[in-house]
Amino acid sequence: MKLIDRYVAEVGRNLPLVRGRKDIEKELRSTLEDMLEDRARKSGQPVDETLEIDLLKEYGAPQTIAQTYNPQPYLIGPRMFPFFVFVLKIVITVVTIVLLVLTGIEIATLSPMAGPDFVKAVWDGLTGVVGAAIAAFGNIVLVFAILERFVPASEFQMDEEKEWDPASLKKEPEPDEVKIWEPILAIVFTFIAISIFNFNPQWLVIPIIADDKAAFIPALTEAFFRWLPWINIGWVAEIVMNGMLIRTGRWTISTRLVSIGIKVFQVVILYFLFTGPSILAVTPESLQASGVFDADAAQTLGDLAQNGVRILIGLGIFGTVIEIIKTLYKLVTQRSSISV
Amino acid sequence: MTNNESLENVVLELRRGVIVLAALSQLGTEQYGYSLLKKLSDLGLEVDQGTLYPLxxxxxxxxxxxxxxxxxxxxxRxxxxxxxxxxxxxxxxxKEWAGIVSVMDKMLA
Structure with missing residues (x-):
């Protein structure tokens, strides 16, 4: 077999799945033979292997030549890519949230919530979330790679490709603007919280109803009420800050600094609530004492409630820290935009 | 990226833009791939085989x-x-090409 034939066969093996592979190979062979003949005539040399080698070297690697015939060098083409990203964001978000919630429930039902079982459950949950997100990503890529090849791209027009009206453009959010209803709502709810926790703690009970039996047990322990004066300080500071926001109508450097200060203070309190004695009065003992549950059910539900409240406080700390970071970021960008 | 590389890339882009018109302009009469390649080369436009045949x-x-x-x-063949x-x-x-050349001549004058 001549070198050119071997070269053509190698290009053929590397050709993408396009129609007319044999045709491409035939045309390539014909071209190479024309070129070889042309070179031999110009140089006055006979056609030999050296000339063939020179020609093929110059023509290029078979894989490179084969790729020039690839009409679709993308796994997912530019036309379908925005739709792919749109679907990916939704699916990954949903999968992550659902699995995180399931992990949270699994951890909350651990009895007792401590030791290697807890660490293992958290680790399994997190690796499960990452694994599921990667699997979802792979599946979506696979589906879109198939669609890219079998569905016309025109079927996947994004909204912006259709006729659009510039008037429909979303208003750019003003980062420092305060929506007036937000501080008003915050003040109202903070007042409600202050009045209930301080003046009507008897309302803080948990009704327990099962098998025609009912009982009301207090929701919070003495440990919580020991921290209430400090919690009140945080709430009052929030009311003052929201009052400032209503007055100015904008976030300023000082209101952002005050907000960060309040949140740091709240994180500290939440930390003590998290690490200190339980603030929830719903325990296996109190449930059993209510007479509604037998010992086993009371134990399970009590553990669930105790673990659940610590998880909620932990989430509260996490959320508040995120809020602090967000406010800090806005503060820094606000300062830099002022200095510009 | 050096200046030479930038120049080469821009020249490559410019050439790519004209290859379709150049090839069509020479295909009023029948040509096989290699003869078209040589004809374009003789007229001063070097085109890579890997570009021309898929085109x-x-x-x-x-x-x-x-x-x-x-x-x-x-x-x-x-x-x-x-x-x-x-x-x-x-x-x-x-006609489009003449328009582009006219505009670019004005711009580059």
């Missing part, structure tokens, strides 16, 4: 060109020529 296939798929296999000198649609398209492309 000819694409233009044929778009209905601008037609092709036919012929046996010459004991060798099969695929001849390309403008299709009826290609013949209608070429004058329009020439």
């Amino acid at each position: 000819l296939r694409r233009l044929e798929a778009q209905g601008v060109l037609e092709s036919v296999w012929k046996l010459e000198e004991s060798r099969p 695929r001849y390309y020529v403008l299709s009826a649609e290609g013949k209608k398209l070429l004058p329009k492309l020439k």
Whole structure:
């Protein structure tokens, strides 16, 4: 077999799945033979292997030549890519949230919530979330790679490709603007919280109803009420800050600094609530004492409630820290935009 | 990226833009791939084989060109020529090109 034939066969093996592979190979062979003949005539040399080698070297690697015939060098083409990203964001978000919630429930039902079982459950949950997100990503890529090849791209027009009206453009959010209803709502709810926790703690009970039996047990322990004066300080500071926001109508450097200060203070309190004695009065003992549950059910539900409240406080700390970071970021960008 | 590389990239982009028109302009009469390549080269436009052959296939798929296999000198060769649609398209492309050249001449004067 001549070198050119071997070269053509190698290009053929590397050709993408396009129609007319044999045709491409035939045309390539014909071209190479024309070129070889042309070179031999110009140089006055006979056609030999050296000339063939020179020609093929110059023509290029078979894989490179084969790729020039690839009409679709993308796994997912530019036309379908925005739709792919749109679907990916939704699916990954949903999968992550659902699995995180399931992990949270699994951890909350651990009895007792401590030791290697807890660490293992958290680790399994997190690796499960990452694994599921990667699997979802792979599946979506696979589906879109198939669609890219079998569905016309025109079927996947994004909204912006259709006729659009510039008037429909979303208003750019003003980062420092305060929506007036937000501080008003915050003040109202903070007042409600202050009045209930301080003046009507008897309302803080948990009704327990099962098998025609009912009982009301207090929701919070003495440990919580020991921290209430400090919690009140945080709430009052929030009311003052929201009052400032209503007055100015904008976030300023000082209101952002005050907000960060309040949140740091709240994180500290939440930390003590998290690490200190339980603030929830719903325990296996109190449930059993209510007479509604037998010992086993009371134990399970009590553990669930105790673990659940610590998880909620932990989430509260996490959320508040995120809020602090967000406010800090806005503060820094606000300062830099002022200095510009 | 050096200045030379930038220059090469821009020149490559410019050439790519004109290859379709250059190839169509020479396919009023039948040509096989290598003869077209040589003709373009003789006229001063060096085109890479890896660019020209896939381009000819694409233009044929778009209905601008037609092709036919012929046996010459004991060798099969695929001849390309403008299709009826290609013949209608070429004058329009020439007009567009003249417009572009005129605008660019003004800009670069």
